[in-house]
Amino acid sequence: MSHHRRRTISVRIEKLLPILAVVLTVGAIAALTVLAPRLGDARQASADASSSPSAETLEASPSAPASASASSEPLPKFTTLEAPPAIAKAPKKPKIDPCAVPRKLTVMTFNIKGGRVSPGELDGIAGVIRGSGADVVLLQEVDRNRRRSGNVDQPAIIASHLGMQAVFGANDYITDRGGYGNAILSRFPIAESGNTHLPNSDGKEQRGVLRANIIVEGQRLVVFNTHLDHTSDSLRQAQIGAVMSRVNAYDGAKLLGGDLNAGSGSGVLGTALASLTDAGASLGASHDGGGRVDYLLPNSWLEAGAGRVTPTGLSDHHAVSIDFAMRGAEDC
Template structure:
């Protein structure tokens, strides 16, 4: 009997649970609707009671003083540049370049280091700007193991380049040199045809910048024993000379006189600047030449015998134009 009553109670409880859930939900909603306005009033009252941080300004401390603002220097803007200024045009024909050129065979470099100052004196006295030296040594025992071109150039405040045609030792040799008070921008030395174990010869080239204008200078010393060999050598020299445009000059010891085939080959494209100067050797012959092309006009010239060599120093003044059509 009791078991039957318990079962009935469980069934009724299950039926009442949904009703109870609805009743609780409704009660909760009603309670919240009553309490919400009161809670809002309380929060607003609390906010009104607390002082605003910006309501009243803080009073400055009587001992504090305002720091001065840093001062800055005011710079004025630079004026606007409308156009870049152009470089003035220079008429290459209106300003000829004047220079003095010397060729000098110093007799195999067979001078003591102390006599190199004497060679420098000969150059200085002539006022030469460009100098072509033949038979000059570089670091050879017979001439004191010194760099002759560099020493002579140092006496004159010039630049120097050297072309070795015979290498006597690992440290130096024998050949030709070019000295210049103008900048030298590039040089080379080319060996010339040879035969029968004769002394090797060459042609030394240097690009010299004379007041902005290039002058190509060639210095050579041809064989003194065989005319046929000299002819082959001057042919090689002129092939090199003719490969360059602009102002150029060939000088040196050609070991050939007036009317020779060697000189005739050179004069096919060059001119003889010292034709009226006379002998350039103690033996009475003329073998040392300065041969410019048409870009250089020859002026005064001079032949100066010295005690330092059996050759004389040959000097000519030139005026070099700056363009082909001047």
């Protein structure tokens, strides 16, 4: 090739070099424009993978800091928990044979001297009852909101001292607030009660018989409390006849108690004993004047145990209490 031709080619190449440089530069810029976002995403993904704990790590260690890495902190070890033991069912209550396990209770009868008892003496009466362990109490000569005894509800006050329920039967000096009569107190629930006035003669103090249907551990016990006339035997006979007609109207366990104003060999007691028994026959005198006038007379559903006569100094009568075991079914 001639010298002139080589020079011409050299000149042309020199002229093309700037153009080629421009083309290469533009191509490089275009390539960077396309690849740069992808490289950034890849770097970010790599950074996320190295700086954030995995889902497994987060679930296992909820309190781990965000900067902790899965490779730098070992996974916590878990202890396998055993299944909790089955909850034991409450044991079933054993079935109680009402014949083999009789219901035990103590019954008291106490004449509290005409209601002429101060509020302070009511505490003493409550103390006598508490000391006897009585579950059922028959009170005679009781006042309810009468002026002579301080206008207080005597049976309610005594019952409140003992945590008992009380019912009252007014027979004389009756007002809309109370009167004078008999009361029954019970540690067991009293389901129902009623009071019946007895035969009377003109000018005599009205007498009555108070009834309470008491539920003793699921079994009904019908309790009658009375106080008969003290002046006439014929009137007492009429009164006990009326009382026994009420007593005999009920089936099941029942008991008559109170002040009969009659001795152990009297016709009055004989009338009652035609269908009841004398649980305290061996207990002796129940009155300051001697003699026995206060009785507890159960039917065959109740078996009498130990009995006690307790002079109290709070009344001219003594408190008489007897322990009983009550049958629970008719076929026992």
